Amino acid sequence: MQHSTVYENALALSLHGAMKTFGPVVALADGTIELRAGEIMALCGENGAGKSTLVKILAGVHAPDTGEFIVAGQHCSFKSVADSKAMGVSVIYQEPTLFPDLSVAENIFIGRQPKNRLGLIDHGRMRKNAATLFERLGVPMDPARRAEGLSIADQQLIEIAKAISLDAKILVMDEPTAALSGVEVDRLFKVARSLRDAGAAILFISHRFNEVMDLSNRITVMRDGRYIDTHLTRDVTVERIVRDMVGRDVDTLFPKTEAALGETVLAVDKLGRKGVFSNISFEVRAGEIVALAGLVGAGRTEVARAIFGIDKRDAGSVTVAGKALPPGNPQAAITSGIGFVPEDRRKQGLVMDLSVARNTALTLRHKFSRFGLIDGRAEKRTAATWSRKLQVKTSSMDQAVSTLSGGNQQKVVLAKWLATEPKVLIIDEPTRGIDVGTKSEVHRLINELAGHGMAILMISSELPEVLGMADRVLVMHEGLITAQLDRNEATPESVMYAATASQEKNS
Amino acid sequence: AGGGTTEPGASGSAGASGGAAKTDATITFIPKQLNNPYTDVVLGGGKEGAKAAGFATTNVVGPLEASASSQVTFINAETQAGTNAIVIAANDPDAVCSALAEARTAGAKIVAFDSDTNPDCRDVFISQVVAKDVALIQTKLIAQQIGGKGEIAILSATANATNQNEWIKFMEEDLASNPEYKDIKLVAKVYGDDDDAKSFQEAQGLLQAHPNLKGIISPTTVGIAATARYLSTSEYKGKVALTGLGLPNEMRSFVKDGTVTEFALWDPAQLGEVSAYAAKALVDGTITGKAGDKFTAGALGERTVEDGGLVIVGPPTVFNKENIDKYDF
Amino acid sequence: MSSPSHGTLNRAPASKGLGPHTSGLGAFLKLRELPVTVALVALVIITTIANPLFLSPQGMKDLMLNATIMMLLAAGQTMVIVTRNIDLSVGSILGLVAFGTGTIFSSMPNMPIPLVLLIGIAFGAVLGAFNGLLTVWAKVPSLVITLGTLYVFRGLNNAWAGPKQHFAGDRPEAFGNLSVDTVLGMPIITLLAVIVVIILAIFMSGARQGRDLYAIGSDPEAAKLFGINVSRRVFTAFLINGSLAGLAGVLYASRFNAVGATTGSGLELDVVAAAVVGGVAIFGGSGTVIGAAIGAILLNTITSSLTALRVDKFWQQAIVGVLIITAILIDRLASLRHAKNLREKEGRNV
Amino acid sequence: MSESATATVDTSQALSGTQDVRGPRWYTGRDAIMVYILVVFLLYAMITIPRFATPVTTGFLLLDVIPTLLIAMPMTLIIITGEIDLSVASIAGLSSAVLGVMWAGGANIWVSMAIALFVGLLAGIFNGVLIAFVGLPSLAVTIGTLALFRGLALVVIGDNAVANFPKEITAFASSKIGTTGIPVMVIPVLVVVVFFGLLLHKTAFGRGLYAMGYSKDAAHFVGINEGRSKFWLYVASGLVSASAGIFWTLRYTSARSDNASGLELTVIAAVLLGGVSIFGGKGSVPGVLAGVLLIGSLNYALRLGRVSDVVLVTVTGLLLIASVIAPSISSAISTWRHDQKLRRQLSDEATATAVN
Numbered sequence A: 001m002q003h004s005t006v007y008e009n010a011l012a013l014s015l016h017g018a019m020k021t022f023g024p025v026v027a028l029a030d031g032t033i034e035l036r037a038g039e040i041m042a043l044c045g046e047n048g049a050g051k052s053t054l055v056k057i058l059a060g061v062h063a064p065d066t067g068e069f070i071v072a073g074q075h076c077s078f079k080s081v082a083d084s085k086a087m088g089v090s091v092i093y094q095e096p097t098l099f100p101d102l103s104v105a106e107n108i109f110i111g112r113q114p115k116n117r118l119g120l121i122d123h124g125r126m127r128k129n130a131a132t133l134f135e136r137l138g139v140p141m142d143p144a145r146r147a148e149g150l151s152i153a154d155q156q157l158i159e160i161a162k163a164i165s166l167d168a169k170i171l172v173m174d175e176p177t178a179a180l181s182g183v184e185v186d187r188l189f190k191v192a193r194s195l196r197d198a199g200a201a202i203l204f205i206s207h208r209f210n211e212v213m214d215l216s217n218r219i220t221v222m223r224d225g226r227y228i229d230t231h232l233t234r235d236v237t238v239e240r241i242v243r244d245m246v247g248r249d250v251d252t253l254f255p256k257t258e259a260a261l262g263e264t265v266l267a268v269d270k271l272g273r274k275g276v277f278s279n280i281s282f283e284v285r286a287g288e289i290v291a292l293a294g295l296v297g298a299g300r301t302e303v304a305r306a307i308f309g310i311d312k313r314d315a316g317s318v319t320v321a322g323k324a325l326p327p328g329n330p331q332a333a334i335t336s337g338i339g340f341v342p343e344d345r346r347k348q349g350l351v352m353d354l355s356v357a358r359n360t361a362l363t364l365r366h367k368f369s370r371f372g373l374i375d376g377r378a379e380k381r382t383a384a385t386w387s388r389k390l391q392v393k394t395s396s397m398d399q400a401v402s403t404l405s406g407g408n409q410q411k412v413v414l415a416k417w418l419a420t421e422p423k424v425l426i427i428d429e430p431t432r433g434i435d436v437g438t439k440s441e442v443h444r445l446i447n448e449l450a451g452h453g454m455a456i457l458m459i460s461s462e463l464p465e466v467l468g469m470a471d472r473v474l475v476m477h478e479g480l481i482t483a484q485l486d487r488n489e490a491t492p493e494s495v496m497y498a499a500t501a502s503q504e505k506n507s
Numbered sequence B: 001a002g003g004g005t006t007e008p009g010a011s012g013s014a015g016a017s018g019g020a021a022k023t024d025a026t027i028t029f030i031p032k033q034l035n036n037p038y039t040d041v042v043l044g045g046g047k048e049g050a051k052a053a054g055f056a057t058t059n060v061v062g063p064l065e066a067s068a069s070s071q072v073t074f075i076n077a078e079t080q081a082g083t084n085a086i087v088i089a090a091n092d093p094d095a096v097c098s099a100l101a102e103a104r105t106a107g108a109k110i111v112a113f114d115s116d117t118n119p120d121c122r123d124v125f126i127s128q129v130v131a132k133d134v135a136l137i138q139t140k141l142i143a144q145q146i147g148g149k150g151e152i153a154i155l156s157a158t159a160n161a162t163n164q165n166e167w168i169k170f171m172e173e174d175l176a177s178n179p180e181y182k183d184i185k186l187v188a189k190v191y192g193d194d195d196d197a198k199s200f201q202e203a204q205g206l207l208q209a210h211p212n213l214k215g216i217i218s219p220t221t222v223g224i225a226a227t228a229r230y231l232s233t234s235e236y237k238g239k240v241a242l243t244g245l246g247l248p249n250e251m252r253s254f255v256k257d258g259t260v261t262e263f264a265l266w267d268p269a270q271l272g273e274v275s276a277y278a279a280k281a282l283v284d285g286t287i288t289g290k291a292g293d294k295f296t297a298g299a300l301g302e303r304t305v306e307d308g309g310l311v312i313v314g315p316p317t318v319f320n321k322e323n324i325d326k327y328d329f
Numbered sequence C: 001m002s003s004p005s006h007g008t009l010n011r012a013p014a015s016k017g018l019g020p021h022t023s024g025l026g027a028f029l030k031l032r033e034l035p036v037t038v039a040l041v042a043l044v045i046i047t048t049i050a051n052p053l054f055l056s057p058q059g060m061k062d063l064m065l066n067a068t069i070m071m072l073l074a075a076g077q078t079m080v081i082v083t084r085n086i087d088l089s090v091g092s093i094l095g096l097v098a099f100g101t102g103t104i105f106s107s108m109p110n111m112p113i114p115l116v117l118l119i120g121i122a123f124g125a126v127l128g129a130f131n132g133l134l135t136v137w138a139k140v141p142s143l144v145i146t147l148g149t150l151y152v153f154r155g156l157n158n159a160w161a162g163p164k165q166h167f168a169g170d171r172p173e174a175f176g177n178l179s180v181d182t183v184l185g186m187p188i189i190t191l192l193a194v195i196v197v198i199i200l201a202i203f204m205s206g207a208r209q210g211r212d213l214y215a216i217g218s219d220p221e222a223a224k225l226f227g228i229n230v231s232r233r234v235f236t237a238f239l240i241n242g243s244l245a246g247l248a249g250v251l252y253a254s255r256f257n258a259v260g261a262t263t264g265s266g267l268e269l270d271v272v273a274a275a276v277v278g279g280v281a282i283f284g285g286s287g288t289v290i291g292a293a294i295g296a297i298l299l300n301t302i303t304s305s306l307t308a309l310r311v312d313k314f315w316q317q318a319i320v321g322v323l324i325i326t327a328i329l330i331d332r333l334a335s336l337r338h339a340k341n342l343r344e345k346e347g348r349n350v
Numbered sequence D: 001m002s003e004s005a006t007a008t009v010d011t012s013q014a015l016s017g018t019q020d021v022r023g024p025r026w027y028t029g030r031d032a033i034m035v036y037i038l039v040v041f042l043l044y045a046m047i048t049i050p051r052f053a054t055p056v057t058t059g060f061l062l063l064d065v066i067p068t069l070l071i072a073m074p075m076t077l078i079i080i081t082g083e084i085d086l087s088v089a090s091i092a093g094l095s096s097a098v099l100g101v102m103w104a105g106g107a108n109i110w111v112s113m114a115i116a117l118f119v120g121l122l123a124g125i126f127n128g129v130l131i132a133f134v135g136l137p138s139l140a141v142t143i144g145t146l147a148l149f150r151g152l153a154l155v156v157i158g159d160n161a162v163a164n165f166p167k168e169i170t171a172f173a174s175s176k177i178g179t180t181g182i183p184v185m186v187i188p189v190l191v192v193v194v195f196f197g198l199l200l201h202k203t204a205f206g207r208g209l210y211a212m213g214y215s216k217d218a219a220h221f222v223g224i225n226e227g228r229s230k231f232w233l234y235v236a237s238g239l240v241s242a243s244a245g246i247f248w249t250l251r252y253t254s255a256r257s258d259n260a261s262g263l264e265l266t267v268i269a270a271v272l273l274g275g276v277s278i279f280g281g282k283g284s285v286p287g288v289l290a291g292v293l294l295i296g297s298l299n300y301a302l303r304l305g306r307v308s309d310v311v312l313v314t315v316t317g318l319l320l321i322a323s324v325i326a327p328s329i330s331s332a333i334s335t336w337r338h339d340q341k342l343r344r345q346l347s348d349e350a351t352a353t354a355v356n
């Protein structure tokens, strides 16, 4: 990190006092950021601090109500995405934005596809260019494949390829690593550093402090929609940043408490789905937290989906509290006591346009029925109770969840499953895109639930989370369980070894 | 309200005081469908007739599409408006019946014209011509045009049109019984729904399915015009004969270019006119609609109600190259 | 990047055999237009065997003429559907333009035909622009807007035309001959339509703006974030669709006898059906203009061939219904199989 | 850098008056607005159109809207799940044809009606299987079955019309309750409306429909069996459409293959006018009820005023457009006003600080 002079580099972009309101919601009160050429600036802040809103202002998606924009020394205003693109700003959004019907190559080059002599698109050259890009990123991907059905991680990689291919002077990445595993993160960082060294200004958002500390030159912190402070990374500690972010001190991140283990609640036996995973067997006992670890694409989510019944299973059985679960029937899974917090909250976890209350109560719609008719007041009461317990930041139970920040949305998803008081809770990436404050709260909550005798199956790509929370770690690799590690056996090395060492497969 | 139909007798009691001409009577025409050129000529005659006959107000209402049930709400509204005479060309003989019955209960006189309703539901039916005459003239024309032998087909309007079906029935009987037509074979009946494009494609389909087809009868103005258009733009022009019922204004160019030699029709305006006079006579109580009743249809002279409440307007005219320019409708 | 192999994604076996160069035959077999084309060819062959007249010069000509108007409408509709929109008002647009054409010729019989074509296209474009404007400006679903304009345009046509109809006899013979005379064995109006369809097809597959339409239909939100001018593109799609409906209206007047208040009513669902049969996904993002045009030809041909085969006419509509459903089913099965293949090929050996 | 932080305006105070975010109240919701429009229109019609304010109107008007109203109920639920059923009118036509043929063939009238209903059920099952279980897009499928069922109606009854239904029954179909002018048939129709209203708004099933309309995945994850729900909706739609077909046949005393043709667009127009979002997830039965009655009474008022159908067609279209555009316009206006207010407050405060 020999970039001590970075804050003297030319100012690539600065934004001062940007405000953005959505009706009565103030998403951003004072958006202030300063990006210099050849630096990586990290942006930290709790969920709902306004980071994504700031990004969208930089991208020209939202026009700020007030605020002063200076790009390359000139005052300007971005009225549209095209304006910001023209000024050399390239953005990777928090949620991947791909076109599922188009090929991977076209997704990267849409709007600027290479043309042939006739002025028509040269599909061959486009695919070749895309292949070159993937080579540079070190990812094997077929550029001719349709983007439909790609995992979130793959989608994120395409976004990254797209942003890189633009040769942008300013690159903004809103939580690009949320869906990536360690190896892919490393690769992304390598690319980011080389871009920086070539003189680009990079704005990087992440809730993972190790990444922030590792990659950035400077760190800007936001809280409640306002600018708080900017630090040089090498001069600052995580504790300081956390204090800036939450306005108070946060203690341990993973408050693991020991819980007495009870009966086996969830038993999975020789579960298989053709082409995806096979021979998956494990048990989760009451009060136990079992983590399913592995690299992205190892098949963890697919296992969870098959257990819950979203996907059909081709082989094996699932038993909950001694009773066999019929295949492909989520309602039966819920009835028998499984809750499932999915990894993609926007598409799977929530009904974005429905209110907080309705979302929370959706899992309980049968419970609130009396003689077939729903009791609306009881529904609202329950929703309010759980929202309070999880401290969802919302102005009313009737607010649409689409207007909440990512972290608060995740809390609503948790609330809706906890409200069913499940025996087994499957949580896929419980803290994806969640800030520290909420994160430790979510962890405390998971521990508390386990303490009350809930069996928890947690899928996580964050190694610290896995190691900190789990009583037992199952490691998956290429659709097989390659290791079962007890809490005391589980170390970063042992987990990573099982997750990557395919030659050791012997199950 | 209530029953499906009222007995014919009931209308007599509801009629106006016998004989004295009403001066504030209202009449409403409900054609099969608005915006149809043939209907327009009929209604033109109807409106003039209504004025001449002494109706105070004349209205024309009707659906934009000729479906069976679409006329009912119009009848309902007229019932509620207390219209004295409703003159209707039924899209379906039965669909309008209960609505007409209610109208009669409320005191309205019902004249069917062009296409009859169920006879229980109206006072009189004004027919263009004797149905059989219309049928016979068309079989005669086609026989002449194809030289008395070969395959022919019929392209009609909607499958349920009362008048069309009656004519077709007579044509079939005629073809079967008349020894002069023993070499003529009716190979197909198709329906163009009185829609130009549909009739056009039906005509085209006929010729393809029946390569030996010699002639087509289309007893509907829309159908004959569309068929003529197809023939005139295809290799069949002059080879396949076409006749039926058409409006001279629509058919003029096809007669002149030789696609069609002769076709028939009555004067549609007269149909409207007679209907209006009959309506007035009913409203005034001059006639009740039973056989033998007589009324004067202005300049068109006296008409007699025949069995089944039928009134005939006049004989059909045959149009050809020589006389077509004398007509403008 | 030469990081240790155990550190990479290990998805190497996945992309094996799926390199950027898919074989020509494979690509051909994956064409969405393939089933509909096969169906069309089979239909023509079977019918011709049963009734040789079907492919006589006159029969061919009729087939082409029948498909011409629907082909134009289906091609235009495809553009709109690909953007995840729909235009139900095309029948009403066609009606207005057809009546307008009749009106022009009856008052100015000497108007040059190309000018009339341009006027018709412009008229259609204006109506299409109206749809497009409402859809993008008010940001409301086009199905509702165009269901509304279906009624409004039809109402205007009724108000304008009243009982008046214009007949072929009022129009110059040369104009009517556009649908009689042939060039290269094709009636002139068909040739015109084919050229238009091909231009549109090239635009949709080879021009950036055309690809943008697919992107928009694939994910409108993403398209906006990406900086595609969604409003302008969607507006353009409606505008072009309107122009094609306008062109179809003029050609309608050339071919048929009467144009009036009800001309073209009820066409909208047939047009959508043609696009669907031709493999255009109803929720946008995929499907081609050529496919839709072939779908239109197939739907028109099936009616003709059932007639030529002397199938009881009461069965014809039912058979068309079955055909539409079969087409969607085939498309669905193909995509299911594709998805399964993908899972098994790209997935691992477990 | 910290300068800029202090220099910014504290907007949370400036905006504190509007901080309260609530969903719309029932009396300002989309369906309530439809009801107001309906009431205003009815009052206007009563005052300005002679003879409108009579029991006779009620009778004729209600008889006219019954088929639309009936079919609009399952259609509302179907559209809320994000699907559509274009085949309803064809199912009505098919059931009419079957009823006619059975009756003409000598079957007992009740048996004939039962079989006609059964055919509607089968039609619904056919749609339901293809859409819910095979997973085909409903718009495309029902365009196909629109043709198929109408075609089958033609196959069944051809170009015949059957009219000689028992007088008592056809009379009953359009009879009125005493002197109120209200058709007897309104009672079963009301039962259907209440049934679908409760189903949508007050049951777990109904909640599921809204969730499905918004996001299939999300619905799947809370255990909603999307396929089964949709299947039953299409079955219900088939049954109700067949009932509408039977009513149609008896009211007009005529069983024909083309009965009720084109009704699908009227129904959909009414449902959309009633505030149901074509994308699914939004809408209510009271709103749809108001939408259907609005189109129905508009229709009848124009008839009474002898205004041409041309106007009705145009007005229906304009209403439909207005119904979707109005909310956009009003939200655009409120955003604009909010911005203006904000600007004013900001500049006020700016001048205030400048003075200091």
Ligand SMILES: Nc1ncnc2c1ncn2[C@@H]1O[C@H](COP(=O)(O)OP(=O)(O)OP(=O)(O)O)[C@@H](O)[C@H]1O
Pocket (backbone or CB within 6 Å): A022, A025, A026, A027, A028, A045, A046, A047, A048, A049, A050, A051, A052, A053, A054, A094, A402, A403, A404, A405, A406, A407, A408, A433, A434, A435
């Ligand atoms: N379109 C919108 N309408 C209304 N409110 C919005 C909208 N977009 C964002 N907000 C609100 O603005 C605030 C800031 O949201 P933003 O997404 O910028 O947070 P963030 O810092 O990115 O959080 P996270 O880390 O969870 O992604 C939140 O309170 C959110 O509810």
Ligand SMILES: Nc1ncnc2c1ncn2[C@@H]1O[C@H](COP(=O)(O)OP(=O)(O)OP(=O)(O)O)[C@@H](O)[C@H]1O
Pocket (backbone or CB within 6 Å): A148, A149, A150, A151, A152, A153, A179, A276, A294, A295, A296, A297, A298, A299, A300, A301, A302, A303, A343, A461, C342, C343, C346, C347
């Ligand atoms: N729709 C699909 N089509 C093809 N392959 C898929 C599809 N969905 C998932 N896969 C593949 O299946 C494998 C398992 O994916 P899955 O999402 O279950 O992994 P995971 O371990 O849960 O990772 P993540 O951290 O991304 O959730 C991956 O190789 C992925 O690429």
Ligand SMILES: [Mg+2]
Pocket (backbone or CB within 6 Å): A051, A052, A053, A094, A174, A406
């Ligand atoms: Mg964010």
Ligand SMILES: [Mg+2]
Pocket (backbone or CB within 6 Å): A300, A301, A302, A343, A428, A459
């Ligand atoms: Mg996963």
